[in-house]
Amino acid sequence: MSEKKALNIGLVGYGFMGRTHSNAYKRVNDFFDVAYRPVLKAVCGRDKAAAQAFADNWGYESVETDWRKLVERKDIDAIDICTPNNTHAEIAIAAAEAGKIILCEKPLAMDLVQGQAMVDAVEKAGVINTVWYNYRRVPAVTLAKQLIDEGRLGRIFHYRAEFLQDWTISTDLPQGGAGLWRLDAAAAGSGVTGDLLAHCIDTALWLNGHISTISAMTETFIKERKHTQTGKVQPVGIDDACAFLCRFENGSLGLFESTRYARGHKALYTFEINGEKASIKWDLQDLHRLDYFDHGDDGILRGWRSIHVTDGDQPYMKHWWVPGLQIGYEHTFVHQVADFLENLAKGESTAPTFRDALATQAVCDAVLDSAEHKKWEAVVPV
Ligand code: SOE
Numbered sequence: 001m002s003e004k005k006a007l008n009i010g011l012v013g014y015g016f017m018g019r020t021h022s023n024a025y026k027r028v029n030d031f032f033d034v035a036y037r038p039v040l041k042a043v044c045g046r047d048k049a050a051a052q053a054f055a056d057n058w059g060y061e062s063v064e065t066d067w068r069k070l071v072e073r074k075d076i077d078a079i080d081i082c083t084p085n086n087t088h089a090e091i092a093i094a095a096a097e098a099g100k101i102i103l104c105e106k107p108l109a110m111d112l113v114q115g116q117a118m119v120d121a122v123e124k125a126g127v128i129n130t131v132w133y134n135y136r137r138v139p140a141v142t143l144a145k146q147l148i149d150e151g152r153l154g155r156i157f158h159y160r161a162e163f164l165q166d167w168t169i170s171t172d173l174p175q176g177g178a179g180l181w182r183l184d185a186a187a188a189g190s191g192v193t194g195d196l197l198a199h200c201i202d203t204a205l206w207l208n209g210h211i212s213t214i215s216a217m218t219e220t221f222i223k224e225r226k227h228t229q230t231g232k233v234q235p236v237g238i239d240d241a242c243a244f245l246c247r248f249e250n251g252s253l254g255l256f257e258s259t260r261y262a263r264g265h266k267a268l269y270t271f272e273i274n275g276e277k278a279s280i281k282w283d284l285q286d287l288h289r290l291d292y293f294d295h296g297d298d299g300i301l302r303g304w305r306s307i308h309v310t311d312g313d314q315p316y317m318k319h320w321w322v323p324g325l326q327i328g329y330e331h332t333f334v335h336q337v338a339d340f341l342e343n344l345a346k347g348e349s350t351a352p353t354f355r356d357a358l359a360t361q362a363v364c365d366a367v368l369d370s371a372e373h374k375k376w377e378a379v380v381p382v
Helices: 016-031 048-058 067-072 085-097 112-125 139-149 192-208 329-345 354-373
Strands: 005-012 036-044 062-064 078-081 101-104 129-131 156-164 211-219 224-226 233-235 241-248 253-259 268-275 278-283 289-294 305-308
Touching: 005 016, 005 067, 016 036, 016 048, 016 329, 036 048, 036 067, 036 329, 048 062, 062 067, 067 085, 078 085, 085 101, 085 112, 101 354, 112 354, 129 354, 139 192, 139 268, 139 278, 139 289, 156 192, 192 211, 192 241, 192 253, 192 268, 192 354, 211 354, 241 354
Parallel strands: 005 036, 005 078, 036 062, 078 101, 101 129, 156 253
Antiparallel strands: 156 268, 211 241, 224 233, 241 253, 268 278, 278 289, 289 305
């Protein structure tokens, strides 16, 4: 293997996503022959002791407590933003102005206006960027993209997706603070729309093209929760559940649903696409399988087949073990880093770029506007 160039990573935030990204940086060169080697240079968090504990555990060389200092550091090449949504724009814009490569957690921003400012900043500075919509890189989902692009489904009639969880049902759960900022509208921007439906929308735009119009409804089941920072019981501003109908530009109809109140579902992300010639469906809980129905099959054998996506010919799989041995959630992040480093060597950003993620943001904004105004909304073209 050739000598690899070091890519010094500065990670901002060290929660769940900080762990998935760090794991990916550490694993990528073991399995993918890419020109760069991520170096865990610094992790940044306001709580010095907690950041140091994270650094010790994952092998980061240093700790910062102010992200501005991290962004100014000459020895940092790439800033990876894993902080709550309300901080993405400020950090990303400063990082772009400092000429850093940027990897940003999803959703890109709190809203379209903020997202546009981020896109303007990275494009003006000409810095390489990506947004961590990781589910595109589940091998079975990448295979779905391949089948659609090869025309195997033909004209697409329907796109259906759902993302169901149940972790916020308890009325005792506070809003705000570590792990619970997703319940605080001031930190998250929205509830399931930006957190979960954003994943479904990113995949849908990638597989089935742009969405033109939307009719949505949202509900906040628990109207007040104690706020961790203020200690007071405050109104809840996020959507606990959201469902929407839409029309895609290719003429197909879409149906999307997400909630954190589906008792028994921890992270059920599924989609199904029905085309003229074939249909496909996928389920995160069985993520290495893609179900495929091909109307062109010999009549007596025609039926749904379950493709176990573990073969060396199938997306990403030649880099892992041997056929039949499946991989999991954490590998989607390794795949994103591998693609990112490969594209970096060519001087290119990796999809979904900030601009791609802005299209998802535009759909999220239209969903929330439609629910608020109780009418169909057009998605703002970006
Ligand atoms: C929320 O529970 C969450 O962790 C999201 O923030 C992630 O983006 C999603 O992949 C899993 O669920």
